[in-house]
Amino acid sequence: EAQVTQNPRYLITVTGKKLTVTCSQNMNHEYMSWYRQDPGLGLRQIYYSMNVEVTDKGDVPEGYKVSRKEKRNFPLILESPSPNQTSLYFCASSLFPRGYGYTFGSGTRLTVV
Amino acid sequence: GESVGLHLPTLSVQEGDNSIINCAYSNSASDYFIWYKQESGKGPQFIIDIRSNMDKRQGQRVTVLLNKTVKHLSLQIAATQPGDSAVYFCAEALGSGGYQKVTFGIGTKLQVIP
Numbered sequence: 263e264a265q266v267t268q269n270p271r272y273l274i275t276v277t278g279k280k281l282t283v284t285c286s287q288n289m290n291h292e293y294m295s296w297y298r299q300d301p302g303l304g305l306r307q308i309y310y311s312m313n314v315e316v317t318d319k320g321d322v323p324e325g326y327k328v329s330r331k332e333k334r335n336f337p338l339i340l341e342s343p344s345p346n347q348t349s350l351y352f353c354a355s356s357l358f359p360r361g362y363g364y365t366f367g368s369g370t371r372l373t374v375v
Numbered sequence: 376g377e378s379v380g381l382h383l384p385t386l387s388v389q390e391g392d393n394s395i396i397n398c399a400y401s402n403s404a405s406d407y408f409i410w411y412k413q414e415s416g417k418g419p420q421f422i423i424d425i426r427s428n429m430d431k432r433q434g435q436r437v438t439v440l441l442n443k444t445v446k447h448l449s450l451q452i453a454a455t456q457p458g459d460s461a462v463y464f465c466a467e468a469l470g471s472g473g474y475q476k477v478t479f480g481i482g483t484k485l486q487v488i489p
Binding site for chain 1: 407409411416417418419420421424426464468470473474475477479480481482
């Protein structure tokens with residue numbers, strides 16, 4: 263089944279403890295992106311990747327890191343999580359960076375205390 | 376996604392009726408538009424898209440209308456079913472070179488009354 267897989271689905275962590283949210287797609291998509299979703303704000307882009315080893319900042323990149331060493335994987339790294347990073351996170355991919363809708367993962371609900 | 380639906384505009388529709396969900400987009404230069412459906416606890420799901428050189432596109436039970444003059448997008452769902460209950464949001468994309476900048480709307484919550 264064609265899909266974007268995120269792990270974990272739920273995560274509660276403490277301020278300052280490094281964490282990684284994994285994202286993997288099995289559709290050979292070139293483009294991958296991370297979004298956070300907060301009530302009243304909609305989806306906001308954190309980082310995106312046009313292809314392997316090509317990443318760039320989205321609208322809200324502060325406090326996050328990403329890497330794209332393989333086409334299928336695009337992990338999101340929070341080096342020192344803070345409470346304002348409590349949110350619902352989605353990974354998305356598309357065949358090409360332009361002119362295509364996204365396939366989204368099921369989401370990761372992160373709580374930082 | 377449980378908290379996504381809070382404080383959103385809500386449209387309540389009787390089962391079997393048609394639903395019309397509206398969206399105002401912001402950039403007149405946007406050249407690609409997409410509608411997504413997000414059910415509680417799930418990620419957004421692609422429904423239908425339309426390019427700026429079109430004003431209407433039909434899918435299975437869904438139709439998207441684009442009015443570039445007033446920067447308005449609508450999603451029509453025919454014969455609404457309980458499974459259509461979800462948050463629906465539009466996205467506008469502005470292409471530049473090989474990349475498109477996508478901006479998502481806040482969304483509208485559709486409640487289907489059995």
